[in-house]
Amino acid sequence: MQIISNPERGEWATILERPTQTVNDIEAIVTEVFNEVKSNGDAAIKKYTTKFDGVDLESNVVSQEELANSTKLVSLELQKAIKTAKDNIEAFHAAQKTSRVEIETTKGVQCWQEKRPIQKVGLYIPGGTAPLFSTVLMLAIPANIAGCKEIVLCTPPNKKGEIASEILYAANLCGVTKIIKVGGIQAIAGLTFGTETIPQVYKIFGPGNQFVTVAKQLATKYGVAIDMPAGPSELLVVADETANASYMASDLLSQAEHGTDSQVILVSTSKEMLNSVSTEIETQLEVLPRKAIAEQAIANSKLIYVENDALALDMINEYGPEHFIICTKNEDFYVDGILNAGSVFIGDYTPESAGDYASGTNHTLPTNGFTKAYSGVNLDSFLKNMTFQKISKEGLLNIGETIELMAEAEGLQAHKNAVSIRLKDIK
Amino acid sequence: MQIISNPERGEWATILERPTQTVNDIEAIVTEVFNEVKSNGDAAIKKYTTKFDGVDLESNVVSQEELANSTKLVSLELQKAIKTAKDNIEAFHAAQKTSRVEIETTKGVQCWQEKRPIQKVGLYIPGGTAPLFSTVLMLAIPANIAGCKEIVLCTPPNKKGEIASEILYAANLCGVTKIIKVGGIQAIAGLTFGTETIPQVYKIFGPGNQFVTVAKQLATKYGVAIDMPAGPSELLVVADETANASYMASDLLSQAEHGTDSQVILVSTSKEMLNSVSTEIETQLEVLPRKAIAEQAIANSKLIYVENDALALDMINEYGPEHFIICTKNEDFYVDGILNAGSVFIGDYTPESAGDYASGTNHTLPTNGFTKAYSGVNLDSFLKNMTFQKISKEGLLNIGETIELMAEAEGLQAHKNAVSIRLKDIK
Structure with a gap:
């Protein structure tokens, strides 16, 4: 060396310099799959699963029976290891919980910030020669602690139409609410638009190849958030x-x-x-x-x-x-x-x-120099900050004039008026 | 009604349903400006400022003299109002500071999470008939509390080549480190690639019209983060x-x-x-x-x-x-x-x-239904979560086998080996 x-x-x-990635070449196929899934839903999903994964599925939703079976197919030794990992990941991510931030910025002006869960999230787990069940833990555990209501996992089936038992076992253990046998671009498109079987989600997490990466970037154009560029x-x-x-x-x-x-x-x-x-x-x-x-x-x-x-x-x-x-x-x-x-x-x-x-700690992390601006996946990735405020009569008397002056200087008279109309009644 | x-x-x-936005139509012009700024730096910036803002600038960097003058041009009454607002915004955002999260997940396995500032940020302030100086406060104050080192503000000049005094005054008051007279697509392109006068930044904040919105989205393709889609x-x-x-x-x-x-x-x-x-x-x-x-x-x-x-x-x-x-x-x-x-x-x-x-509270907030997955701008918008871990010999003895089992099940032998080679020495 x-x-x-x-x-x-x-x-x-x-x-x-990082190994270069050529993204432009694959945008055409990603756009095509998105358009078709948007128009034709599950029919398009089925078509692309046959084309890309080489399997024609009766149903793309993992059944209760498949879930129950998966436990039998994972060795007790590995089950124990997965549970130990889960305990540690859970402890570290639960420790990241924050309480609401509340402050009276001016007498009578009460402001607070609270985090509330993203209601619907999609987790993408790549396929390949080995089952990457550890990523299931890294995404589903914080989603669950955050309180996300729908946790949808998508992962490509093998040629027999199956998902690795380890992935099913981990998903079940960590509170995934629905598992879909779908991979690649069509999975991301399904989570973006929703289909008959795939719920539309608000944020998509997880690693993937270049096709998945470009698909996730395209998803943001349709208003779906993503964890980070991979x-x-x-x-x-x-x-x-x-x-x-x-x-x-x-x-x-x-x-x-x-x-x-x-x-x-x-x-x-x-x-x-x-x-x-x-x-x-x-x-x-x-x-x-x-x-x-x-x-x-x-x-x-x-x-x-x-x-x-x-x-x-x-x-x-x-x-x-x-x-x-x-x-x-x-x-x-x-x-x-x-x-x-x-x-x-x-x-x-x-x-x-x-x-x-x-x-x-979480293993879903920014690459490619994105550490300069992006965080790795953590509990907050599944929450949103919202702010609240409640102003009393006294509070509005205290800051009303400030608002009026600033609104006027910005040429926004109706903003000023919303204060003036109230001050007139209070004074 | x-x-x-x-x-x-x-x-x-x-x-x-929200009023529709047609984004595709303007992608061509955004891409053109990006390509030209990437190749020609300030020469391209100058060209587009002349074209779009109708002014031919000697220098696009706001001078110390212009900054000093701005204070004289803002009424004392408005200065006081801006300072009152600053105090409240500062208090609320400073209250959002969190201390490091540290936990021993297993005996001998110490994990912690710390937030560190994004080193270089760009703040975009739109032009228009009235000076939107309040947005300067909303972006520069948390950037400063977070500890961002370079805080670069871009805003379009008027036809005389000037920036509104209120914007300069607020920027100076809130610790902006450089102010550039540049607006629209060319401002976002400049912050994305850097030019002779515009520093390249890691994350771009702030509102703008459809051109700015599409430009910010394009910036993400070049690895620059953005606050949110506007x-x-x-x-x-x-x-x-x-x-x-x-x-x-x-x-x-x-x-x-x-x-x-x-x-x-x-x-x-x-x-x-x-x-x-x-x-x-x-x-x-x-x-x-x-x-x-x-x-x-x-x-x-x-x-x-x-x-x-x-x-x-x-x-x-x-x-x-x-x-x-x-x-x-x-x-x-x-x-x-x-x-x-x-x-x-x-x-x-x-x-x-x-x-x-x-x-x-902050006024830079998600619109268009993005509240389902995005937070408004807050202190964390200017920080990144990083995780740290330190494992003792005892710690590795405690979780080593778990790692080995999981790595093996994922077919990643070298991952397993990194543990085994150490355990051999410890045992």
Whole structure:
């Protein structure tokens, strides 16, 4: 693996560039599917499920029987693990509850802010070779704590028309209210417009490939909110000479196995550490089942030597990694100074996979530098802030003139009049 | 004004339909401006400012001299009013600060959530006949409390190349770091890509016309976050026989004067109240300077009679108004039951214009039914949630096996390995 040594500040952007995504090419097909689902509902859903997933479904709604069966098909050991993870995720997200913020800004002017749940949410769980049931936990648990009334999960069926038992088990455990066998663009279109079987929702959550990403972006044009724009997974590790090279290598590889477009970066103030990690990666890579994928991702990855921590921190904040591991003796410098990151993992015994599954934090995080403006999924993602106010006669006497003056200066006489007409009665 | 009596539930959607917006027609021009600003920076900005605002600017950056002068040009009376409003808005938004959420989810597994400021934000303030300086307060004050480092304000110049003194005064008072004389699509493009004079930002806030709205949506494709999709202003009032008809009429008119596409709705369980308000509106309308605008908006507005409060609440939640005024004897029924609204105003002495200017709540709110999923602007709009975790040896012993089992079941061996390699050393 190539080590980049002491790059100039002006080169950082180029070195840290993400693998490009070509979005424009697939907009046409996404628009087509949306239009058809909007016009033809379930008939269009059925057509595209046959076309893209290769299965012709009688019904796309998961039955009570399928749900009941799923429990039998998940080993007791895995059920226990899922429950342990659920407990931690639940504890961390329940701790994020806030009480109403109330303040009398001026005598007689009572203002408060309350969070109320988004009533209908859609959770998208991608298909693929392995069942990504952990994402079910990460989305359904906070939705439930928030108090969302309808929690609709969409995930593509396999060629036999089935959903993985682990996904059904997790969905049932975490309070999903309806599970639909539908994937890709047609799933997002269904949640956007609603069909005979798919409820229309107000916000769509969850990861997906480029088609799903573009579909979610199109959904926003129809007034549906989304959790965040998605992109390939990424990890940045900062490590000094005190870090454990084999641990660092294992973390970098755990991100690299996600996909060939995953990006992993190691920044270090120690050239020895960079060399050791590089050697370790090659060794550990050999025995991985997903070696072919990880190898390609590793080929795009970067090992970067920088002279000091201050430079390293600046570079990391410019990149804004989704996952950020800190293994340095002065970890507080990075913990306090990191401005742009999705989730931060500190110390030798905090592998990134802990946050993917079971520590309690959420694994649905902004990528592609979006950490600069977006939060990862958290309890608030399923709530809306609403404000309330109640003004007494005394309160209006206190702020009435201020409102009148400002409204007049903005040329909005009717705004002023709504105050004046009341003040006349009070005075 | 027409009164709709007891509409069937099936008709609600049609009755409550918002004035349509045609977005597709203007995408071409928005894309053109974006492409040109991306390629040519300030040269393109200058070109479009000449074209759209009819002024050829030497420099588009507001100077210290212009700032200093602005204070002299705002009356002391208005300065005082602006400061009073600032105090209240500051108090309400500062009260929204939260401390870090920290929890040990499992012995040895420490997880916490912290909010950190978005470093660079852009505030867009529309131009027009009157200076909308109140929006400067609503955006710059929370940005400052959040700790955003760069707060860039863009607003179009008039034909003399000037910005209204009230806007400059408010921007200076509230800690805006740079003010640029640029409006419309080219302002949003400048904030998205950055130019020689306009800093590139991570999130763009503020209202605007359809061109600005589409431009903000396009900005999201380039990874810039936005506060929310904007739309014409709207107000829904629920009033029973105990309400004051002339107050209700004044509130409805205060929204109606915003624009011909504003929507105002009165829902009541009292036919007498509907009639009285209708009469009052006609009387009050006559003397308004913006009568022509308000009249058109009122023509599209609806007075709706419903038989009982439960039906009224259902209808209001289906509509999801930006502003919601409650003037009924059983106000708690509505306060507790409202699920979808931007800001709620309770009782006879709480005109909506209080929240527009000076009570302390924010006036940048979701419209067009987006209250179902979006929050109004609040302190959190300028912050990101980040999560942190630190696991001890004991902690990893406690949750390690859970992670291993789940990673294996998802077919992600390298994720498992990142735990196993550590557990081997600990055990």
